[in-house]
Amino acid sequence: MKRGKLVVLTSGKGGTGKTVSSINIAAALHALGKNVVLVDANLTTPNVSLHLGAPVVPTTLNHVLRGNKRVNQAVYEHHSGLKVVPASISVDALRKVRPEKFRGAVKKLKNIADLVIVDSSAGLGKEALMAIQHADELLVVTNPEIPAVTDALKTIKLAEKLKKKIVGVVVTRRRGRKEMSVKNVAYMLEKPIIGVVPEDESVPESIMLRDILVNCKPRSKAARSYKRIASRMVGEKFLDKPGFFESLFSWMKR
Ligand SMILES: Nc1ncnc2c1ncn2[C@@H]1O[C@H](COP(=O)(O)OP(=O)(O)O)[C@@H](O)[C@H]1O
Ligand SMILES: [Mg+2]
Structure with missing residues (x-):
């Protein structure tokens, strides 16, 4: 049976770019x-489906954590082919959610995927802990600012107490x-930096378009950073080939 890896994106501070990064x-x-x-x-501020422009779906992670549905019923395919388990955007759907059910759910997902990427909530509360606890690996997302880095350090300390493996830090919105x-x-942070994502207006543009940056603006600086991070995560060489026009322009400029 397949055994995938559960990679949780976490941060101390909110708004650092976890959802965009995930x-x-x-x-x-x-x-x-x-x-x-x-x-x-x-679960309290789910954003993934909003970023993806996904329609309201009948089964979400909330149903699974309430014990009403199995996790495979909450897996949807985005038009890009990426599989997604959304959370419910309704506040009512938070009722009767049992975080302890997350463990069984992600265990099943690890049987169907090589990599389970989890967008978690900020902070060190119950909700963030639900994801961190079951992580095989953690990626810490921070901005290059003192408050964000200070909060990231708290998350790292907590993760270390839980004996979690922190693969690296993603520095986002670098200006x-x-x-x-x-x-x-x-x-x-005393951790390796796995990637640096610049401040890039292509990010809010892609959110407006309700599409994934690396798919709709693949040549943007931020998209290239994310592709580089992904390659690094799986130990592959990042092939940042310039597009046809870029090659042509650089040839003409010579
Ligand atoms: N590299 C970037 N360049 C510009 N804006 C960004 C970048 N990364 C994230 N943002 C913006 O920052 C905001 C917060 O990002 P988000 O991923 O929702 O953070 P979090 O999930 O940590 O709360 C979003 O409005 C997004 O448009
Ligand atoms: Mg978020």
């Missing part, structure tokens, strides 16, 4: 030919020199 890393891994399931485990350097982020 979706794009999952989509980039899917494009590399990996069998991926993306899970929205951010430039007037903020913490990536080197300092690595120094403070």
Whole structure:
């Protein structure tokens, strides 16, 4: 039987880019030919389906955690082919959710996928813990700013207490020199930086389009960063081939 790996994207602070990162890393891994399931485990503020423009679906992770449905009934295929387990956007759907059921659900998902990528909630509360506890690996998402890095450090300490493997840090929304350097982020967190994603207006544009950045704006800087991270995660070389026009322009500029 297949045994996939559960990779949870976590952060201390909210709004650091976890959802954008989860979706794009999952989509980039899917494009590399990996069998991926993306899970929205951010039950109180679920965003994955909003980013994907997914229609309201009959079965969500909430049903599974209430014990009403099996997890395979909550797996949907995005038009890109990526498999997604959405959470319900209705506040009522939070009632009677039993976080202890998450373990069984993700165990089943690991039987059908090589990589289960989990978007979790911020902070160190029960909800964040639900995902962190069952992670095989953690990716910590932070912005290069003191409050975000300080909160990321708290998450790292908690994860270490739980003996979780932290594969690296994703630094997102990097704008430039007037903020913490990536080197300092690595120094403070004492973890390797697996990727740096620049501030890129293609990100909000892709959300407006309700599409996945790496699919709808594959040549944007942020998309390339996410593709590089995905390649690194699976130990493959990142082939950042320029497009036809880019090659032509650079040839003409010579
Ligand atoms: N690289 C980026 N460039 C510009 N905006 C970004 C980038 N990454 C994320 N954002 C924006 O930041 C906001 C928060 O991102 P999100 O992924 O929802 O954070 P989280 O899931 O950690 O709360 C979103 O509105 C998104 O458009
Ligand atoms: Mg989010």
